[in-house]
Amino acid sequence: EPEVTQTPSHQVTQMGQEVILRCVPISNHLYFYWYRQILGQKVEFLVSFYNNEISEKSEIFDDQFSVERPDGSNFTLKIRSTKLEDSAMYFCASSRDFSGANVLTFGAGSRLTVL
């Protein structure tokens, strides 16, 4: 069964450092997403991406965040200058289409710890 893969599984970084989280979506999917989950809290939408541009973003997704699809397979989330409150589990997801009924396929997540 096709999977969404994420790397690294866990990253520890110092406050103020840049972090890049990587994702390989399912190959025939066209829509890509990042979500995050702060420990014990809800899964929060960050951004959706289609046709090489952001289609929607939340208020969490400020200028410190950026996404990119540098090649035909990878989808990355960059945090420019990490803050303590960025510590969370970050999930990448993809879907085949944009219909309201679309199902998201998630990766296993990247745990980010900011010290």
Place this chain on the structure above:
Amino acid sequence: AQSVAQPEDQVNVAEGNPLTVKCTYSVSGNPYLFWYVQYPNRGLQFLLKYITGDNLVKGSYGFEAEFNKSQTSFHLKKPSALVSDSALYFCAVRDGTGGFKTIFGAGTRLFVKA
């Protein structure tokens, strides 16, 4: 704005007993409703969805969910729980009027005791 509430942090049930995990939602248009499950060290996995039609939808692993428009609820159910059902369950909603985001609840941890 869309929102989802899962009022229980944890649900405990004995193996073989029926289980219910509660979810209520708020959307401005017709809702698309989903349940996802997360096992340890895994991503969220799709269980079932309601788009339109019958209020009772059936999904993977014997789970089902009942859509109740008047109560704006979409509770997850299973007639007979298994220990292997123990996991974290997320209810999610997507606004039928458009937009790209699916909104998730805080999750409910289901613990099934043998």
